[in-house]
Amino acid sequence: MERVLIVGNGYAGARAAEVLAARGGFDVLHVSDEAYPAYCRHLLPGLAAGERAPEDLFLPPGNGNGGGVGARSGIAVSRLFPKAKRALLSNGEEVSFDQALIATGARVFVPEKLRHMFGRCGNVIAMRQMKEALALRRILEGGKRRVAIIGAGRIGVLLAEALKRAGVCISLVDIAPEILPTMLHGGVAARLRPHLEAEGYLSVLAGRSVLSAEMEGETVCALHLSDGTVVPCDAVVLATGVVPNTEFLEGEGPDRTDGFPVDARMETSAPGIYAAGDVIRFQTVTGRTAPGQMILNARLQAEVAARNIAGERETCPPLFVGNLVKIGPVIGAVAGDVDGTGTEDYRVGGSFLRVTLEGSAMTGFQFVGLPEDLRGLVPGVLKRFDATWVREALTESGGPGFSPRVLAGAGAWG
Numbered sequence: 001m002e003r004v005l006i007v008g009n010g011y012a013g014a015r016a017a018e019v020l021a022a023r024g025g026f027d028v029l030h031v032s033d034e035a036y037p038a039y040c041r042h043l044l045p046g047l048a049a050g051e052r053a054p055e056d057l058f059l060p061p062g063n064g065n066g067g068g069v070g071a072r073s074g075i076a077v078s079r080l081f082p083k084a085k086r087a088l089l090s091n092g093e094e095v096s097f098d099q100a101l102i103a104t105g106a107r108v109f110v111p112e113k114l115r116h117m118f119g120r121c122g123n124v125i126a127m128r129q130m131k132e133a134l135a136l137r138r139i140l141e142g143g144k145r146r147v148a149i150i151g152a153g154r155i156g157v158l159l160a161e162a163l164k165r166a167g168v169c170i171s172l173v174d175i176a177p178e179i180l181p182t183m184l185h186g187g188v189a190a191r192l193r194p195h196l197e198a199e200g201y202l203s204v205l206a207g208r209s210v211l212s213a214e215m216e217g218e219t220v221c222a223l224h225l226s227d228g229t230v231v232p233c234d235a236v237v238l239a240t241g242v243v244p245n246t247e248f249l250e251g252e253g254p255d256r257t258d259g260f261p262v263d264a265r266m267e268t269s270a271p272g273i274y275a276a277g278d279v280i281r282f283q284t285v286t287g288r289t290a291p292g293q294m295i296l297n298a299r300l301q302a303e304v305a306a307r308n309i310a311g312e313r314e315t316c317p318p319l320f321v322g323n324l325v326k327i328g329p330v331i332g333a334v335a336g337d338v339d340g341t342g343t344e345d346y347r348v349g350g351s352f353l354r355v356t357l358e359g360s361a362m363t364g365f366q367f368v369g370l371p372e373d374l375r376g377l378v379p380g381v382l383k384r385f386d387a388t389w390v391r392e393a394l395t396e397s398g399g400p401g402f403s404p405r406v407l408a409g410a411g412a413w414g
Helices: 011-023 041-048 113-120 129-143 154-165 184-197 295-309 378-382 386-396
Strands: 002-007 025-031 069-075 078-081 086-089 095-096 097-104 105-108 125-126 146-150 170-176 201-206 210-216 221-227 229-231 235-238 242-244 271-273 280-283 289-291 323-327 329-338 345-348 350-359 360-367
Touching: 011 295, 025 095, 041 129, 041 154, 041 210, 078 201, 113 235, 113 242, 125 129, 129 154, 129 235, 146 154, 154 170, 154 184, 154 201, 154 323, 170 221, 184 201, 184 329, 184 350, 184 360, 229 360, 271 295, 295 329, 329 378, 345 386, 350 386, 360 378, 360 386
Parallel strands: 002 025, 002 097, 025 069, 097 271, 125 235, 146 170, 146 235, 170 201
Antiparallel strands: 078 086, 086 095, 105 242, 210 221, 221 229, 280 289, 323 329, 329 360, 345 350, 350 360
16 A cells, blocks of 8 residues: 655645545555644634634544544654655654655744844744644733734734734734735735724834844843834734745755745655645746745645645646735735736725736736625636726726626626
8 A cells, every 4th residue: 555644734734635535545644743633724813812712723524634544743744855755753753655745834934133032932922833823822811911913914914903803902013114015015005004003902013123122031021123112012923924844855956945846746856745835836827936825726736736646647727826814894915916017006896906917918916995896806817807908897897896797798708
């Protein structure tokens, strides 16, 4: 019986385990450094804020938490040797395999300055795993209600919004001049920021860096910022971006800084070693190579990898990229490639839309507003709507997104 090793228990690892268990005929070992079953990572802010219990996040049976595979929870793969098809586990055990899927996701990137500054402080938390969300929750349940979040990217913003609902006093700090700097253009993010700061006790301290930390023993009690601001705090959360977990793979290979490069079959440069999810770089629908994932992408990549492990010849199509944050009733969203210089702004229903046009096609958009106003915009990127038609349609619709009547036009699908 062929031996398959799956490393990682996020959306990708869970999906691959599910596919191989359903097929049968494989000796599957599923290893994860987390002690918990597969869970919905995007719900961690709600768990930290006390809105959800841990079991609310667990994926149901049939989504990676069912039977059919051997599982080792709370044990990491310390080293993986692709040529020898061996892996060394953190408990000292060595396992052999015939094929493997790497789905180890990403971890919080902590700049060297902050790593040196905070050392082993007990109230500094890198928000990425369930144990970290629960650690913050315990601090809050102990009566400590002041939290400084370093990093105003998607993780930092979603956590700030959840903690705001829980009545926590939040200071959101970022060196960038606006929130969500890697997701939205500054002018677009500026339209979302007032919704984040509305109500509750939340201050956005953008355009500032952390110079030093004031300590009481091994506890941070205040941050001193570059503009002289002093931020008192009971806990510090690091949400300073992510870096893929690739360092355990031994041997020479292509640059892994932004993740493993894979082919259309989700196979790495090492034969029989596949990868999926946050740990890879993949081809997008606009022809670029990008790191980072959406849940649906990670699951599709894992399914393709699992089917190829099982002997099929499956390929993964170029994938759509996007991201979204929800602040009260308002969302901020990005889809497709928005790095081009050809941008145009529109009022769509009661919302703001910035469209990116490259050549004669719509390649991406940024959006701040009500969810119903997003209607029809994602297909515009997927189908690369004609730029002239997009201008006419957005001007003509006068309502939410590309209205059904407008979408029915002859030019709608190119």
